[in-house]
Amino acid sequence: MTTKKYNPLFRLILKVFKYFAWMICGFTFAAFLAAIFGSSHIALGLFPQVFNCIWRFGVILLALAGGAVVIESLR
Numbered sequence: 001m002t003t004k005k006y007n008p009l010f011r012l013i014l015k016v017f018k019y020f021a022w023m024i025c026g027f028t029f030a031a032f033l034a035a036i037f038g039s040s041h042i043a044l045g046l047f048p049q050v051f052n053c054i055w056r057f058g059v060i061l062l063a064l065a066g067g068a069v070v071i072e073s074l075r
Contacts, residue, residue, distance in 0.1 A: 010068040
């Protein structure tokens with residue numbers, strides 16, 4: 001019986017995507033708690049910077065995932 005092994009880039013992308021999703025969930029939870037406790041002005045002030053980092057990191061992650069899919073399909 002043979003097992004299909006993915007290349008290291010594909011496994012890295014999956015691991016990074018998992019932590020990327022956790023980061024988005026964590027920021028959402030923190031912003032929700034800030035709104036509950038009345039310090040939403042801090043979260044609203046940080047939102048443009050955090051959104052900019054998340055957007056850029058997401059684009060890089062999608063580009064790497066596309067490259068990993070191409071490499072995996074060529075194998």
